Amino acid sequence: MLEIPLAGRPAPAEESLGDVAYRVIADRLITLEIRPNQSINETQLSAEMQMGRTPIREALRHLEGDGLVVSYPRKGTYAAAVDYADLDEIGLIRQALEPMAAGLAARTVRGEAAQTFHKYLGIIGSLDPGAVDQSDLMRLDLAIHQLIYRTAGNRRLEETLVRHANLWTRILGLSLERHPLILEQLNDLGMVVSAILDKDEERASDAMAGHLARLSRFIRSM
Template sequence: MNTLAESVTERAAPDAEELAGRSYAEYATAMLRDRLIVLNIPPGAPINDEQIGRELGIGRTPVREALKRLEAEHLVAVYPRRGTFAAPVDITDLASITEMRALLEPLAASRAARFASTPKRESMRDLAARLTALDTRAVSPIALMRHDLEVHRSIYAANGNSHLEEDLIKYDNLATRIWCLVLDRLPDVAAHVSEHVELLNAIVDGNAERAADLALTHVTGFEGLIRSVI
């Protein structure tokens, strides 16, 4: 199994477009978070800050800051005298994660339907159109998971409560890691992702009650789908 530490290619520092207004630490956090969520860095794999810095074209200090942030998000585990590793994925956490998401996801969807700005509604409308046009047969399961993440992030960002957004991102990241762990056993990921079209449209239309109901159905359906294969 290849780990990040075994496949490092040194590169130049990220340019302004890649940084998109972020600090090096924020950039490193985003890059590593994505890989950890979809298990491109496998659970338990060692993570070396110097090697990551060379790969991303940045110094060790922002990488270390990124790893501290990811440790707080339960995506990285630090063991004294052993080092830093990708956090394990514990499927037994599914019930606890779902309990929190079942409370918070409907709230975020309802708030987004009520409070989303016009630009955010247009962005969600465009996202729903892209998902409708997507040929799911031609897209890899991991790519579909990235679409799933994009939908959730857009809803969280539109809800108007930054604390709620932060908490939901954390729980959704952990849920996605569990999903990716059993992805090859799931019967129909595409159908789950396509559910988002109706949810996005409800938010765009300002239908808060329907958006909340659809969000809850989506979360409980996710847990049921995972439990069907474990």
Template sequence: MNERVNDEPASVSLTDQAYAVLRDRLVMLEIKPGEPINEDRLRTELGVGRTPIREALKRLEQERLVVAYPRRGTFATDVNISDLSHISEVRRTLEPLAASAAAERATAQDRAALTELRSQLETAARPGDNTALLRDDVGVHRAIYRCVHNPFLEDTLISYDNLATRIWCVFLPRLSGMAGHVDEHVPLLTAIVDGDGKKAGELASQHVIGFERAIRALI
């Protein structure tokens, strides 16, 4: 299920492709906090020109995933645990809103996709692999956000989920119960598929609160 993190459609532009790859590497800390971004290496690796890389980096800077310094270059942003309360404050409001809206607005095709995703979660074998679990978590969130059918809200949700995931990654080696956190998505997906907006909102709220508690227990 790991491939779900980078879930951009095949028809996207070169800039979008570069953005998606870089975004997920930054989110999962495959590019370490504070690490310089080597544009020449990325161009060779991704097979794109200078412009797509630079346009992608501009978007990532707006999303607080990279920072550019004059005459020094571009670097992955640091992960500041002190940001947890601010990020969680936003997510406690937006995640329930998104889940409730998804339950109400999801198309028949959306519901079929979420049903398939739920089946994958129920049958996935990933014992002790917190990284795979976290990728599953990100993939489920993005699938739900798509069902809201509001591109402005979807972009905002993804941005804050990305920042929250980076905090997860810092503590990943020390986290226990990650499988349970991801499995919470099964009843959430069921509520959305069934069109139960109230229950979906409540479950999403519990999920975000549980994330913050799990991290605070390790600080």
């Protein structure tokens, strides 16, 4: 496994058991280890994560709010379905907001964020197409996007984009099962990161807009 965070959302400075459960379950949902429409067994998750059912239930409530699971009275909790019809609505939000986030990140990047961007560029450059796991590549893609959102320095913008990027990635994951493109996607995203590190706001914004437009065309072609 690559040295990258779980998919979902960044870990808070002080994690509760509910936070840990959220991140583990979200990662499985986003990378499709838990398939769309699959039943989610609280008892099984509790045993696997060696924690009580209360933090599992807390995590599932948050995941339902994020659109990743659905609960039905007397039936239980299930991974949310993936609807390709959502692609256009999610894409409009990302295409409107992410170029702005990339530009803001280029304006403010420094310190630990810059170091992490350099680290991710190094990982992209060293990837072995024949050896890397696709789930890890999806996690890397999300980690880079999340770092861009966080570096932009607008909490509400970050929350909105994290949620929609997670939903988008589930759709992307199903597309990649039929026609892998993830390495090309990451190299494309690397151009955004390079512009951010160069503190070139306009180039970072334009590179992100182009990256999302090409990715949207790829998913629609499936």
